[in-house]
Amino acid sequence: MTTAPLIEVEDLRIDLDGRSSRVAAVEDVSFRIERGETFGLVGESGCGKSITALALIGLLRRPLSVASGAIRFEGREIQSLSAAEQRDLRGDRIAMIFQEPMTALNPVSPVGRQIAEMFVLHKGKSWREANQLAVEALASVRVPAPERRVNDYPHQLSGGMRQRVMIAIALACGPDLLIADEPTTALDVTVQAEIIELMRNLCAERGTAILMISHDLGLVANVCRRVAVMYAGRIVEQRGSDEIFRACAHPYTQGLVDSLPRLGTRAAHGRSRLREIAGVVPAIADFPSGCRFNPRCAQATEICRTTAPETTWLDAGGLVRCHHHA
Amino acid sequence: MKLGTSLIIGGLLFALAIVVGLLAPWLAHTDPVMDANLMNAEEPPSWLWWFGTDAQGRDIYSRVVYGARISLTVGIVSQLVNSVIGVTLGLSAGYFGGWWDDIVNGLTNLMLAIPSLIFALAIMAVLGPGLTSLLIALGLTNWSFTCRIARASTLSLKSQGYVQAARVLGYGDLRIMITQLLPNMLGPIIVIGTLGMGSAVLAEASLSFLGLGIRPPFPSWGSMLSEARDQITTAPWLSVFPGLAIFLTVLGLNLLGDGLRDILDPQSRSRRT
Amino acid sequence: MLSFLIRRILQTVPIVLAVVLVIFVLFSVVPGSIASTADDGRGPTDPQVVERMKKQLGLDDPVYLRFGKYIASLAQGDFGTSFRTREPVTTMIAKRMWPTLQLIFAAIVFAIVIGVPLGFIAALRPGGVVDTVSMVVAVSGLSIAKFWLGLLLMYVFALKLGWLPSFGYGDGGLKYLILPAVSLGVSPMALLARTTRAAVLEIMTADFVRTARSKGMSETRVVQWHVMRNALVLILTTVGLQFGALMGQAVVVEKLFSWPGIGSLLVDSVLQRDIPAVQGSILVVVLFFLAINTLIDVLYGVIDPRIRYA
């Protein structure tokens, strides 16, 4: 029990049921998150990062489903649990916040009640007690005047405040893992900074592990200790976040790092043409064979087109999936 | 229902109604108005009289076949008029906004406040019975929903990049409305139009049933049912076939509308019908 | 809430005035309407009679004066005197009001009680047998002509089985109400079933339902706590609009079942060119519809906080 990681994903495959065919939207995904750790999952739209997260919390809905592989929470396989047991984990031990705090909250229910539900569901509280706890939860995410705010409806709050409410809901029962799916994409930079700091501090205080999902490599590298980069349904590189910008091993990660104009680069090195990654992000149905990045990769050779590379351990620590890794 | 099923069934029923209407002179056994023969009065359905005969001895089958012409003419023409009015008002109101929008909104609210069948009935009362009156009465009273949808679509499309781009490129208002807005709202408009034809067919039948639409002896399904009511004890078959014809025609249009919605307007499956 | 109500009522005033104007114009100004008043299809009327009627009714006055007089008398609750029965229209309508209200409320209750649960059950298992059957029923219900359905019901339940009276108001008892109410209620029932189903299906895919599931709620709880109220907003809209349609369609059903309501008063008055009675009935129908919709708007404010504070 003590040796088991908080959550462990092994060879996860998620299928997308089409009209006539099944395709793997996510394949061979393995990673583990230790208690209290911060782990980032980075990738572009359609790379499978969000559905991986939904699989962890058991919220995949048709036409998506886990086809094979294992997700273990504290060593217990989640797929083998009954529906009721899974629900007990959800919200209580594993919580999630979403990208759009406006639509993620019920528009016709006061935010206090939406927080209080957590205490009623998982802590067996009465509504009266739960409402009291909701005020405290709202105070803990630094919402001013929480005793009045609990009666507000989502549309009366700003985007940043709504995301705070989402965090209050997610952290209400003191979960062990917080999954944050693009939690700040819809927000302005200054608000993003506040939300990230809030999330980071609260989770550090409570020992909650964070699985952060984002397309923003810079943000994830800043927030998380370890980062996995996904491309077209597979993890292509998994590194400590200190290394990923300095010495990444996969051509795709390198491409991402090079292609982004980063603040300060021009002042330091002058303006040069950004390095482009050629081509387009493939749709799930058109994942290429072999290494899925091969059509866009400058280093691709024959083997990349025919054979999917295995995961290799790097001497410097971390994993990469490339025939020609640096 | 599976995607496509309702489209196919609806399309077939509607096509059937159109074919029957077009080929009425060839399909009918007798003249629907003139061929009355009291010798044959109130014959039940048989090999000779497929749907039976009425109190004047007219062939119900032939009258139902000819009735398709009136129903479909009223349904299609009046709904076209409604669509044109609704789109013109809604599109221009949403596009220009301001006082024009206020006026159109006021008109729409007025139309919504008077139940459309009552409004049509009032117009029929003034104009008197007949096909032209029906087209006017039904064509002017059922555009408010189309108008609302057109206005709402315009408002949401107006902020889309391509409409803004057209303005930036120097397109005139009319050109923007016709080339940028109209083609992109046709989907829901066609759906509503199809469903609206169904309502118009029902409304025509209702008005004729009340004696305010098509007057006997001309064969409207509604007026046939009105006559049938008085003979329901002696000749119940009179009540069956015209009603079935209305039902199948309207069902066809409703199914067609549902099917088209799935194809043309997939986002708004929940929109009220 | 009170100010909202007052504002909402004030908003309907211009609509009521516009409706009055439309009704007035339609029956008093449009050329030919006088002629059709005189010619009721029963042969030419004595020109002297027409003249006398015009004098008596003040039809020779200028239009604006007549409109002013009309508004003034309406404001006093005076809808004029029936051409046909010489009775005050107000009295005629008052007598007919209750049966119509009975019919419409019975129909809407029938529609809600059957339609909403049907839509709900259908939506919980989309594509299932219940869903398919209920949606076939619903689309059929929308496509059927009410008076035809009424005729069929009348034939089966009154004439063949003899369980229920075939027409009339009788003593106002429930058994007289059933057939007309069902005939009238079938299409709003179908519409409600479809609306409810679509609303629930849409809400089930909303982000906040995903949030609710991520909290560890069972599907039943998700529906109870998060889907119902949101669906209610959409259902309520349909109910409100259906009242208008019902007022219209009640005319046909009342006529079919010889139901002594405003609808049959309206049709009879139209057929007999009794213009004051026609105008009065239409006005009452509109007022009733507007009142219902104001009520629905207030209910909205109770259910949907976004409206209240907007």
Add this chain to the structure above:
Amino acid sequence: MHEAAMRPGDDVILSVQDLAVHFPIGGSLLGHGQRLLRAVDGVDLELKRGECLGLVGESGCGKSTVALSLLGLLTPTRGRIVMDGQPVSGKQSGDRKALARIVQMVFQDPYASLNPRQTVRRTLEDPLRLHGVTARSEIEGRLEAMLKHVGLRPEQAGRYPHEFSGGQRQRIGIARALILNPKIVICDEPVSALDVSIRAQIINLLLELKETLGLSYIMISHDLGVVEHMSDRVAVMYLGRIVETGGWREIFERPAHPYTRTLIAAIPDPLRRAPLATTKGELPNPLNPPDGCAFAPRCRHAEAVCQRAPVPSLETRPDGHAVRCWRADDIAGEAFADAALT
């Protein structure tokens, strides 16, 4: 800034003086209880030929409203806009067409900015016809040249938008903006809706086109990395006003306004797992802006003077760097230390 605007040289292609756009909000029919949203309140801008001016700020700061006014899509409440020597005013359609040949726009969302029912060919040909280019051969020539410029093949012209990827759609959007040979292009978040791995393609393309076609850009973005990379000058907006403007180096290396500093420090540094700079409170309600400096309630340097009217003025230093802050000189001593920026 003012002085510069007074004597517009030949190299100034766009000058904006005291631009204000106010929207009446709410209120009854008679105007009771109506409030004024000062979306843009006294903005001066100057764009030189061949330059890229970055316009940054958070949502609601008025940057898009400025853009819409420049494009003639909004009538300003007051102010003077001179483009390419022509004063811009009114909404007459003749003006709009003339304006269209001077200024164009690249939109944010490549999925919403192309008419789904028009082929690429129609999207590019219609504007040409509208602007009097009727010769078949000329239309064809310009169409082909433009598609090549933006990196598309002429044979793709017959396709509809849904047949293209996001990056390609943005190329079509750029082609549409350039087909009338405008002099100024307003880029409104041109890459933020694109996949990360596609953004570099579009940024490079925009910079290339600026050189080859001699364009001037106004680049609106919240992504400071992109703005730094592309801009020659930068203007920072907050609640309808410009709070700081200057050359890109001044803004990013020596930001003087506390708001600019906050914006820069709020960007997560990928090389360091360090706390992000946060501000107190939220953006004030633009319908009820604070007296004095609009940023004062959130500013950690704010003192009594900042919280009282009047609003500080935009003080221009000799090097052209302008700051709207009472305490700019006091703060200047406090070096902007952000290790990430070096």
